[in-house]
Amino acid sequence: MSRTPDTWILTADSPSLLGTVDVVTRYLFEQQCYVTEHHSFDDRLAQRFFIRVEFRTPAGFDEASFREGLAERVEPFQMKTELTPAGYRSKVVIMVSKADHCLNDLLYRQRIGQLPMDVVAVISNHPDLEPLARWHGIPYHHFALDPNDKGAQEAKVWQVIEESGAELVILARYMQVLSPELCRKLDGWAINIHHSLLPGFxxxxxxxxxxxxxxxxVGATAHYINNDLDEGPIIAQGVEPVDHAHxxxxxxxxxxxxxxxxxxxAVGFHIERRVFLNANRTVVL
Amino acid sequence: MSRTPDTWILTADSPSLLGTVDVVTRYLFEQQCYVTEHHSFDDRLAQRFFIRVEFRTPAGFDEASFREGLAERVEPFQMKTELTPAGYRSKVVIMVSKADHCLNDLLYRQRIGQLPMDVVAVISNHPDLEPLARWHGIPYHHFALDPNDKGAQEAKVWQVIEESGAELVILARYMQVLSPELCRKLDGWAINIHHSLLPGFxxxxxxxxxxxxxxxxVGATAHYINNDLDEGPIIAQGVEPVDHAHxxxxxxxxxxxxxxxxxxxAVGFHIERRVFLNANRTVVL
Amino acid sequence: MSRTPDTWILTADSPSLLGTVDVVTRYLFEQQCYVTEHHSFDDRLAQRFFIRVEFRTPAGFDEASFREGLAERVEPFQMKTELTPAGYRSKVVIMVSKADHCLNDLLYRQRIGQLPMDVVAVISNHPDLEPLARWHGIPYHHFALDPNDKGAQEAKVWQVIEESGAELVILARYMQVLSPELCRKLDGWAINIHHSLLPGFxxxxxxxxxxxxxxxxVGATAHYINNDLDEGPIIAQGVEPVDHAHxxxxxxxxxxxxxxxxxxxAVGFHIERRVFLNANRTVVL
Amino acid sequence: MSRTPDTWILTADSPSLLGTVDVVTRYLFEQQCYVTEHHSFDDRLAQRFFIRVEFRTPAGFDEASFREGLAERVEPFQMKTELTPAGYRSKVVIMVSKADHCLNDLLYRQRIGQLPMDVVAVISNHPDLEPLARWHGIPYHHFALDPNDKGAQEAKVWQVIEESGAELVILARYMQVLSPELCRKLDGWAINIHHSLLPGFxxxxxxxxxxxxxxxxVGATAHYINNDLDEGPIIAQGVEPVDHAHxxxxxxxxxxxxxxxxxxxAVGFHIERRVFLNANRTVVL
Known part of the structure; x- marks a missing residue:
């Protein structure tokens, strides 16, 4: 699970076809790449193939020519590939309201390197959590909500996300419903935490x-957001026993x-390129 | 948790009132009963009090006079009490259809004494599980369903339950919806297992x-049945992680x-007198 | 579980004797105290009785006279009692080395009120975690270890603990073995976290x-420290699945x-007066 | 996870070498085998490679020639391969003493097909569990222990195992220590359940x-037996919370x-060819 610095991650998905595994593994072999972990899954109901490979690159590994050769090979399979060095740090924007437990937890994990990400901005509709973000050296954007013009606030939110170059947006107990338009823009790269075991509650x-x-x-559900409130593809769920005295x-x-x-x-899975969208479900390799 | 043979269990519930604990514990002390475990809970939203006490009885303990004295004492508190010797074996009827995993499990736990109960009958709308019941020496009643006259089948079911003297009915994956009338009769003493984390699915x-x-x-929910399908008071829930490959x-x-x-x-909780109805919820002491 | 402001907690333990429950509950009733939760357990092997009661006090509740009356009543039972208002905040000293995950977690829980405690000092044999403590406004004492004179460092540690008026010391991954002398002083009121499922590893x-x-x-064990390294009475244990790839x-x-x-x-249990020492084991009510 | 009838499982392990994945996947592709699930892991400390592939075979699949071709290909990698049709039922011998919970559970799972195995014999040093085995139609061998000649009993045990053609021996709470000689014979294909979280207790x-x-x-550990009592490679562990009242x-x-x-x-993992020995540890794919 821990990796040497020369490790890269290759992920791909495509329609189910004979040869999908071979086209990837053969290319890696030809490029002298040493596979350390390989996981692939073919969904026989959805007729879709998913693969994730971790491999060590040879001395003199040339990313550009590797990508070029790969693209050529997988083209007949309509395969969407992604290539990431294992040490890569994703740029992340976190959105919050007043509750800070998830923010505190995520920033701590960033700080000690457990989540390899750079939080480039925290956005909130309230000013409360600014000190926490500042202590971690992260810019904090407070955009108050104008109930008569929610679009204006969302425009500012989107501007920060866009200009930050974020690859992932985390809704860490952001207590506002996003507009369909913003949902569409964030489709597949924004993770929300809902405080129940969806689809319950x-x-x-x-x-x-x-x-x-x-x-x-009681439980919690981390899912990608989509147009349907609390209905996006589920990435992870957790649970805690409670009793009558609660x-x-x-x-x-x-x-x-x-x-x-x-x-x-869920954020760790996403950053480590373990999550694949599979219609309204996810595959986590 | 394990008990000496002279142990009894006293449970009670009542409206919230000053003195509810004292009236019970003082009486036990006066009767020379030695309390080994005591748990009480007062629900401040429902304004209702619940208590469960395990105690060892003195030599020459006279059940009848104990009951009489207790009834007198708790009368001003509108307290409903129940008194059970720890070694008591509840009479149980189990209802099944074709799936036998819950039946097999319950009969095994009866056989080794983990569930102190006597299964007096197994009732099914299918003949399939008769050998399993027979091997455990339990009468098996097969009442096929006539789709045009469900009432006739239910009448036979109820007759077996009534004549068996059952104190608890377990729906161990019985795949038929009970009529409102039968639900009413079984209110508070029939436990169903639903194969999801209710209220989801x-x-x-x-x-x-x-x-x-x-x-x-995925999960499972054991609950008392009531008139609303899959809506009765929940006793226990369990959960199991699954992934995309399932x-x-x-x-x-x-x-x-x-x-x-x-x-x-849930059955163990019920038999050990740990479960109390509290409107549409349960208290488990 | 959540409590009204007039709630107090009474805990006691004593040798097993007829009347231990009654002497407590009768006194509470006479003092017009309303019991909201009561849990008692009598250990039949250790022949020892443990009780914890939460109750609401009447208007004009006088703590001093309540204590006086209680002491008189329980005296024949050799009962050790403790009385605590539910809103009470324990004074706590936390000891750390370089790893900050437990410290970060504890300070966060203090800050949002999930652990009702006042951390009055953080002590470390390293300077690293000072910024974290400072951000929470807590004095940080760095006492470097002199391998040739461990006693000197421990003397300073003890002085801070003593002068702070701490009621609880938490060893939150403090990576030094305490001397038998300091262990003796902290017996029963210092909690250590060991990063394995003791007694394994x-x-x-x-x-x-x-x-x-x-x-x-893999797992973790929170236990009271005593003279035997990693052998003190266990309060709580947790566990996490791992596989070959770890x-x-x-x-x-x-x-x-x-x-x-x-x-x-474990800290929450201790602060809420749920933990009782029972020879080399604990009772958690 | 569930499989079509034409599915086979290929597993292999070898020293770590460039090309280990490719040699397997390329051969599968050339043979027109369709990979549905692939998992490989390379242990960088042990310098050992492990792979497990599920694949669907083409019409007219010829097992013998597939095996022959495979053997030739993987020969340069010192690769040990195993090939199993997904519907394959392993022959299993179960050893017990007096406790029947594990036996009851295993036979139930066999009966409903959850564990695809044929239990060909139950062996015990006590007569007690014969009725349970008989009800499932399985021969029961009672070999009482002669304390003065344990070897005689073990010889009979081994004879049954050998003649049954068993591929797996399960010690389902068999309360006798096996001799080093028998351990050696069963090395890698006998699973024991120990009722603690090893290495504790x-x-x-x-x-x-x-x-x-x-x-x-408290917990349980399923492990392969080897010469060291309760020290064989661990396959699975489970855990259950308990408290002072137990x-x-x-x-x-x-x-x-x-x-x-x-x-x-653990038995399911073994039967599905998910477990690999890796010195004194296991890899479970």
Whole structure:
């Protein structure tokens, strides 16, 4: 799992076809690349193929010519490939409101290198979490919401995301519904944490809903956002036992840990190129 | 947790009132009963009090006079009490269809004494599981369903339950919806296992629903039945991680263990007098 | 679980005797105290009784006279009692070395009120974690270790603990063995987190030991310190699945979360007066 | 995970060498085999390579010529290969003593097809579990132990194993220490379930040891047997939370479920050709 510095990650997906594995592994061999971990999965219902390979590159590895040769080879398979050095640090924008447990957790994991990412901006509709971001040396953008013109705020949000060069947007308990337009722009590269085991308890106040139902487990769901609120493809879910003695405020407190862990897990999977979109589901290799 | 043979269990619930704990513990002390475990909980939102005490009885303990004295004492508190010797074996009827994993598990736990119960009958709308019941020496009643007269079948089911003297009915993957009338009769003493984390995936084919949604956890819910399908008070829930490689039939296979464990847990709680109804929720002490 | 501001916690333990529960609950009733949660356990092998009660006090509750009356009542039972207002914040000293995951986690939980404690000092044998402590406004004491005179450093450590009025010392990955003398002083009120499932992998480098053995689970153990290294009474344990792809450095990374969660759980139990010493074991009510 | 009937499984391991993946995948492609799942791992500390591929065979697939061609290709890599049709049922011998929970669980999983195996014999040093084996139609061999001549009993055990053509021996709570000689014969193809989280609590009465230590988790370990008692390579481990109220007999009862689940998981991994020996550790793909 830990990697030598010369390690790269190659991921790809394509329609199911004979030869998809071979075209990748043969090319790697010809390029003298040494495979350290390989995982591929062919979804026989969706008729779609997914592959993730970690490999060590030979001395004098030339990225540009490797990419060129690869593109040529996989072209007949309509294969979408991605190539990433293992030490690569993704640029990330985090969006928050007032609750800071997920932000605190993500920034800590960045700081100690457990999540190899550079948080380039924190955006919020509230000023509260600025000190936390500042302490980590990260620019904080407070864009208050004008209820009469939500579009204006979203325009500013989008500008920061765009100018930051972010490759991933994390909604770390951002308590506003995004417009369909922004959802469309973020499709497939924005991860939200919802504080319930979706599809149970969609929408507002899931812990209060959970209390009403008297459930014995609460959970959290990290998913890509799409146009449907709380309906995007699920990446990771976590769960925590609770009992009758948990009032709604206790469920909220109890749920914080599982929200942090589930979101961090999903972000780690995404950054390590483990997650593939497969219609409204995900494949995690 | 394991108990000496002279141990009894006293449970009670009542409206929240000053003195509810004292009236119970003082009486136990006066009767020379030695408390080994005591758990009480007062629900400040529902304004309701719940208590469960395990105690060892003195030599010459007289059940009848104990009950009489207790009834007198708790009368001002509108307290509903239940008194059970720890070695008591509940009479149980199990209802099944074709899947036998829960039945097999429950009968095994009865056989080795892990669930202190006597299964007095197995009822099914199919003949398939008769050999399993017979091997355990338990009468098996096959009542086929007449789609044009479901009432006739239910009448036979109810007759067996009634004549058996059952104190608990377990729906161990019984794949028929009970009529409102039978639900009413079984209210509070029939436990169903539903193969999803309720309230997610109610109704039919929950594993297929789970597959469609691409969830990363499947689960099971043991609950008391009431009039609302899959909506009765939840006693226990369990969960199992799954991934993209689980097709619907794999989810079904994977879910069996958690169904068995969750149902057995709920049945154990019920038999040990740990479960209290609290409107549409349960308190488990 | 969440409490109204007038809630107090009463805990006690004593030899097993008829009347231990009654003497507590009767007194509470007479003082017009309303019990909201009560848990008692009598250990039949150790012949020892443990009780924890949460109760709401009446208007005009007088702590001093309550304590006086209680002491008188329980005296015949050789009962050791403790009385704490639910809103009480324990004074805590945290000891660390270089790894900051547990410190970061504990300070975060203090900051948002999830752990009702006041961290009055952080002590370390290294200067590294000073910025983190400072950001939370907590004094940081760096006492470097002189290998030729460990006693001198421990003397300084003890002075800070003593002068701070700390009621709890947390060894949050403090990587030094304490002297028997300091262990004796901290007996029963210092919690250590060990990064293995004790008694497996005692001593140094437990994750490397775990790797060598090829275990499929790693874990963490929070325990009171005593004279025997890694042998004190266990309060909480947690576990995390791992596989062949986890090299030792991956186990270390993977273990951080479970160390944080297990330590925070144990500290919460201690602060909420849930933990009782029972020879070399604990009772957690 | 579920498979079409034309699916085969190819596994192999070898020293780490450039080309190990390619030699396998290229051959599969040339043979028109369609890869549905592929997982390979290269252990950079042990310098050893492991691969497991599931693939669908083309119409007219000829096993013999496939094997021959494969052997030729992988020869330069010192690769040990294994080829198994997905529907293959392993022949299994189960050894037991008096506790039947693991046996009951394994036979149930065989019966419903969750474990694709044929249990060809149950061997015991006690007569107790014969009815259970008989009900499943499996020959039961009772070989009582002569304390003065353990070798005589082991000779009979070995004869049954050998004549049955078993490919896997399961020690499902067989409470006798095997001789070094028998261990050697069973090296790598006999799975034992030990009722603790090894390496904690080796040897006899692990639950009593766990009670003495006051642990908050009990567990089970499924491992290949080797010459060192309770020291063979670990395949799977499971865990269950416990508390102060669990006396030793409660730990024994509580541990049954996790023993069953952990053993069944390990057996499933073995049968599905997921487990590779890697010195004293295992790789599970």
């Amino acid at each position: 969609k929408g507002a106040k899931p812990y209060h809903q959970a209390y009403q139902k008297g459930v014995k487990l 009032y709604p405020e206790d469920l909220i407190a109890k749920g914080r840990d599982v929200e942090c862990l589930t979101l961090a897990k | 109610k109704g039919a084919k929950p594993y297929h629903q789970a597959y469609q949604k691409g969830v990363k956890l 097709y619907p039939e794999d989810l079904i296979a994977k879910g069996r263990d958690v169904e068995c464990l969750t149902l057995a847990k | 005692k001593g140094a480098k437990p994750y490397h030991q775990a790797y060598q053995k090829g275990v499929k689970l 090299y030792p450095e991956d186990l270390i990374a993977k273990g951080r979360d479970v160390e944080c969660l297990t330590l925070a759980k | 080796k040897g006899a009465k692990p639950y009593h040891q766990a009670y003495q230590k006051g642990v908050k988790l 006396y030793p007999e409660d730990l024994i009862a509580k541990g049954r479920d996790v023993e069953c689940l952990t053993l069944a998981k």
